Amino acid sequence: MNNKRLVTLVTIFILLFSLAGCSGQPAGNEAQQEQNQDKGQSAKTSLVYNLGPQPRTIDPATCDEVYGFTVIDNVFEGLARYDKKGNPEPGMAESWETSGDGLTWTFHLRDAKWSDGKPVTAKDFEYSWKRALAPDTASPYAYQLYYIKNAKAYNEGKADASEVGVKAIDDKTLQVTLESPTLYFLTIVSLPISYPVREDIIKEHPEDWTNNPQTYIGNGPFKMTEWVNNDSFTFVKNENYWDAQNVKLENLTFTLMTDENTALSAFKSGEVDYIDIVPPLEIPNLRDEGLLNTVLTMNTTMIEFNTTKKPLDDPRVRKALSLAIDRKTIVENITKGGEKAAGGLVAYGFPDAEQGKDFREVGGDYYPVDRADVETAKKLLAEAGYPDGKGFPKLTYIFNDRSTNKEIAQALQQMWKQNLGIDVELKTEEWQVFVQDVISGNYEMTRMGWQAEYVDPIAMLELFTTGSPNNDPRWSNKEYDELIKTAKTSTDQRARMEALHKAEDIIMEEMPIAPIFYSVKQNVVKPGLKDYIVLPNNGVVLFRNAYWEN
Structure with a gap:
């Protein structure tokens, strides 16, 4: 991992995975494609992906299913993020170091903004981690933060929030004290449970902040613009994302079809560009057609x-x-x-x-x-x-x-x-x-x-x-x-x-x-789609760097 003291040991510790990208074919309005090509632009800057069932929640602190994580991972970002090979790399934190005993991690945040233009600060992380650990939040993955000093005690109601070992030193510096040295802590700060959320918004809309695109404010590559219940999510590129220059897709849609045959029909008709629930009987044909990547x-x-x-x-x-x-x-x-x-x-x-x-x-x-x-x-x-x-x-x-x-x-x-x-x-x-x-x-x-x-x-x-x-x-x-x-x-x-x-x-x-x-x-993708990431540990698909090849 990218850590000044533990890089060699942690690199040995973490197994490297090559994440899947496959080729595909643009679909959509042909006239618009030709018009874009005449202008020297990419033929397609939108993508439709079938997510599957509607997530029960898209709150980073309470989500416990891959469907919700796929939404969250494309809208939010932690101190570290996964690169194309599946290794943690700098995200909201541009650098970090550890103390000699391995118990204290200090993260230095880059200049980054939320999708509404407000700056992302170390305070956002301190609030978010303590919110995830608060007993009333009932986070199913709170234990993933137990590596932090007094995190478990606070989550169990045996300590105060002020005793938890996470502290914003200033707007750009987050200091984390651990219970014991943890070789793989950088992977923990790459998980949704550690993503920042907005205290001001949640205090005003505690029960329904995730349900409205106006309050579902993230700090990642995309921002939500619409959520049609049991039908679809719609996202657009987040121009305020710190790495927006490398986000090529302008529009991203997640459909919510749970039946494999329905999803495949939508793919074949051109309504959907990417599905990953596939009727088993169709797998050999899709593989022969070069559309299947396993x-x-x-x-x-x-x-x-x-x-x-x-x-x-x-x-x-x-x-x-x-x-x-x-x-x-x-x-x-x-x-x-x-x-x-x-x-x-x-x-x-x-x-x-x-x-x-x-x-x-x-x-x-x-x-x-x-x-x-x-x-x-x-x-x-x-x-x-x-x-x-x-x-x-x-x-x-x-x-x-x-x-x-x-x-x-x-x-x-x-x-x-x-x-x-x-x-x-x-x-x-x-x-x-x-x-x-x-x-x-x-x-x-x-x-x-x-x-x-x-x-x-x-x-x-x-x-x-x-x-x-x-x-x-x-x-x-x-x-x-x-x-x-x-x-x-x-x-x-x-x-x-x-x-x-x-x-x-x-x-x-x-x-x-x-x-x-x-x-x-089972990824069934139209030829031409490049640089999407399928995380091998949980199957979440990231579209941060995805683009259509002309």
Whole structure:
């Protein structure tokens, strides 16, 4: 990372990813294109991207889904931002340094403005971070700021905001004091939870500031001009962005289509330039046409078991349900997009202690990924008191409304019936209802996809610590919590990775989640689109430098 003291060590620590850009073809009004070409201008300066479901929130402090993050990451910017290769580079901060003990980071802000022309100051960051940590905000990702001194105590109501280790020294200088040296802290200040928001606007419009383009003021490359509920977002280039000279798109639209076939039809008709939800049956044709670009992301699609519900409070039942799944059949016959059958919680792509080694490869698979282990699954279910499924209650598996999710659910239902002799009811829910049911614990089994927010295995493993807002299974294990704590506070990379491998051993033994596959991002883009960025950790698409090639 670009840090005066930690650059070498952190560069080794962070795995470098080449982010996807692919070529494409301009679409739109031909007469206008010809007119622009006659003027020597780019033929197309607008882009329509299908986001998918409407986000539940686009507040950087409370968002917890990739759809919302995609909006946020194109409207806001943190102290650091991701470059084309996926590494943090200067964003709102043009430089920074650390103290000799690694506990104090000092960030020096550049001359930057909000989209309404007001200057971005260090005070904006101090306010925003403390707002995200405030107990009343109920931020699901507040824990990502726990590296800061007294941040956890404040979030838990055990300390005052004034005790949190973030302070604006002056308008251009932000000083951050950490609980312990954190090698990857620069990745934390690149996350949405650390983006600045406007105190004056939020105080005047505390409940609905994100709903109105007039109050949704950002400091990033684009600014929102319209939001049509359940239809689309519209953005224009933010002329006040510090790097506006490198923002080539003048207009950006996010449509909100959730059905893969509908989105593909819109793409083929020219209404949409870029989609990343694709009907599995169409993948071979799109690949042959040169329109498909596949990116393996650090995203694990899994089943979450509500461990507070009987009989799912018994790890033998959870393991039986997991081992009865034929993951190879799902990725080869249903998803068909290059997904990898998952043999553990942490996906491929995360660095291990030894340079060049991958955490997943070092950890290996915890069960067969090329078949169901029916014998062991049946034995475990019998030990739990349900031989051949006798007496097993009917459970309900919920999932959000996408056709692929339905096909996977039906395959799981059949596998559990055939391999364990149990009946499972399927229930489809609209996205926002689905997410609320999962968050509130109103489910027994559910489909969920989790992506890493930064390139370290702890980004996945810390989700399931006791009390984590993202611990949907409501699972708790003290040894697991201690191992995650060790990995967070140690500056010895080998000790960190050893602790994280042991933590994964525990969660895969108790199985509050059943990984199914490691996801991919299927990008279908019209030829000619260049320099868009797909973040490999979470699949968010950045259009900061995107442009259409003539």
